[in-house]
Structures are given as C-alpha cells and as structure tokens.
Amino acid sequence: AQTVTQSQPEMSVQEAETVTLSCTYDTSESDYYLFWYKQPPSRQMILVIRQEAYKQQNATENRFSVNFQKAAKSFSLKISDSQLGDAAMYFCAYRSERGSQGNLIFGKGTKLSVKP
C-alpha cells in the first residue's frame, strides 16, 4: 500500500522569505500523481500544485514550485516570497493512475506560520 510522510509537523517563515516543505512517499507503481493541497483556517482544501510522475520537469505555479525526485520518492514544495495568506496546513497527497481506486492518500500535514 502507498504511504505519504510529511516529517515536519510545523514550519515557520518570515514574510517575503522562502520556505520548503518536505514530503516523501512509498509506492511500487511507476505511474501516479502527486499534489500539494492547502487548508487555510476556512477549512477549504485548495489545490496548490500537481505533478505527473512521468514528467521530469518540476511543476511551477507562480510562487509555488516543487522538487520532484522520483528515484528518491521525494516531493517537496517551495514557497517563494511568502505572504501572510500562505499561512495554512499543507498536505502532500498521492494518487495512483491505475486501478479502480482513484482516491488521494494524504500525509499528516505541515502547519505553516508566516511571521510579519
């Protein structure tokens, strides 16, 4: 079974600085998707960024980028120029591309605080 591990329960960053959140996963599959979701105090789960495993190029969405290391099964999220609105829980998630089960498998989350 696939597992997702986020080893940093909490992180803190100064406004305008850069922070990296870590995620590792375990799978025997070769085709899958990885995601970072953000959950602000409003509770809504918001997609931040996605990565297809077959793509070697790291995904980027404005100030958010990932470092995807397939062989190491690592998928970290870098937030540049951090803003107060980035404060939230961040969840790393895995989704198999094959099979009948298409649910997301989540890590435990990292709580990010942004200091003004």
Place this chain on the structure above:
Amino acid sequence: DSGVTQTPKHLITATGQRVTLRCSPRSGDLSVYWYQQSLDQGLQFLIQYYNGEERAKGNILERFSAQQFPDLHSELNLSSLELGDSALYFCASSVDRVNTGELFFGEGSRLTVL
C-alpha cells in the same frame, strides 16, 4: 469556489443519533469521494462512488454508509454516533473516467457529537 457543495456546514447532535451529510459534485464529475478529517487521524478516505456504484472502500465503519443517486449527488449516513465520530467530513469529486487529475473538495461538514 470548487463547485462541490456540501450540506450542512455544521451539525451538532447527541450520541446514539443518526445524521445524513449531503454532497453535490461539480457539474460533469462522475466520482464522489468521502473523507473524514479528525485531529488525531488526519484525512482518512472513507468511500468512493463512481456513476452510482461503489468503487472503493477505505476506513469506513460499519455504522456508516453512503450512496450516490442517479443525479450524481451523494449522501453519507452516520448512525449510532459516538463521541469519536466528531470530525470534519469532506466530499470531493472528479471526472474519473481514468484516474487523472486532482480531486475538488467541498467546504466540509463539521459534525460535533455531544
């Protein structure tokens, strides 16, 4: 706005009672997923429906059941409620003819069991 609608947003009830949570997926999405988020267990997958049929089961208790109706909305029924069932229940949807892309989440239903 993800396009996924969940009702009610908040629900307070007593132990032993039964509640129903409702979810309307995004227009065109065939799959509905239910997740439970509690403080100590994180986000746990409960069950998935695809076009009206159960497709996958996760850590769903026997006291819980779900269904997806012909109009694709889904209901999660929780019965014989216990204090430990207090949690945030999310519904998510996706197109899912094949497993591509992300899941879109509703705002969740906060259940408090007293």
